[in-house]
Amino acid sequence: MDRDDPLAKFRGEVQKALLEEFTADASSIEEVDIDAASSAAARRLVPINSIRNDLSVRKP
16 A cells, blocks of 8 residues: 555544544453444445455455
């Protein structure tokens, strides 16, 4: 992946913000609301398969 790719940088910033948001008050993984984090990620991030053409399903 190109380190100068603005979309990759944006995704990284959103991922970092999500991580910080959902782990701010947690002292262990059990305290993280995984369902809420997953829903937030789905709302805030463009699906990776829509920006990476090398992730298409390959048929034999």
